[in-house]
Amino acid sequence: MAIHENYRLLGCGPHYWPLHNETKLWEEKDVDRGLLILPPTFPEPKQPHDNSRHRELCRLAGKWLRKPKFGSSYCPYVAVELVTASQEIPDVFGWNYWATVLIEVKVSRSDFLADAKKSFRQQPEEGVGAFRYYCSPEGLITEVDLPDKWGLLWEKDGVITVVKDAERQQQNAQGEITILASIMRREGVKPRLFDYRKQNNEYEAERRN
Incomplete structure (x- = not known):
């Protein structure tokens, strides 16, 4: 193919561009004569998904769950956005001495409706x-x-309010054990034997001496 002297190789395959007068557009006759091969076009890079709003509500919900109050919705131990090997990845998961609490944060209707299709929501x-x-x-x-049996929390101006209290329901004990074991490992609790009777006996002996 004959290449006009005013065109240069871009360095990425047989793509040519005007060497002088860069702002001047080519004429249609140049294309028709085969003197111009257009440079490649690439799609605009996708913008990263903004999860800041979801993250904000997760933290607020976690703080609300830890805030002392009467009832099952108070948990001294709370994990936020913990990823484990369990099939369910809760946004907020807390536990106290008699129950566990899950909080799922949704910042769009589409996300909420999609959540209902998950297997552990259907069952x-x-x-x-x-x-x-x-x-x-x-x-x-x-x-x-x-x-x-689900409860509902609303957020407005950084404040969490209870719209409806949750009711107790049967939960997946295996999934909860996976979450708790993952937290212990991440927090540096090494595999070991916890012999609390032995420790108590040793404590009593030391106190008597």
Whole structure:
């Protein structure tokens, strides 16, 4: 192919561009005569998904769960956005001395509706959390949207309020054990034998001496 002297090789295959007067557009006759091969075009890079709003609500829900209050919704131990080998990855998971609590954060209707299609939502006994809540910006999720026994939390101006209390339901004990074991490992609790009777006996002997 004859290449016009005013065109140069771009260095990426047979793509040529004007050498002088870079701002001047080529004429259609140049294309027709085969003097111009257009440079490749590439799609715009995808912008990273902004999870800041979801992250904000997860942290607020975690702090709400740890805030001392009467009832099952107070948990002294809370994990936020913990990823484990369990099939369910809770946004917020807490436990106290008599129950476990799950909080699922949703910042869009599409995300909320997609959550309902998951297997452990279709079969509630396969999910974690004896008490389960959805947390969303005010008005995004309403009581009529909730699955049976689920509670609802709304966030407005950084404040979490209870719209509906959750009711106790059967939970997946194996999934909860996986979560707790993962937390212990991440927090540096090494595999060991916890012999508390032996430790108590040793403590009593030291105190008597």
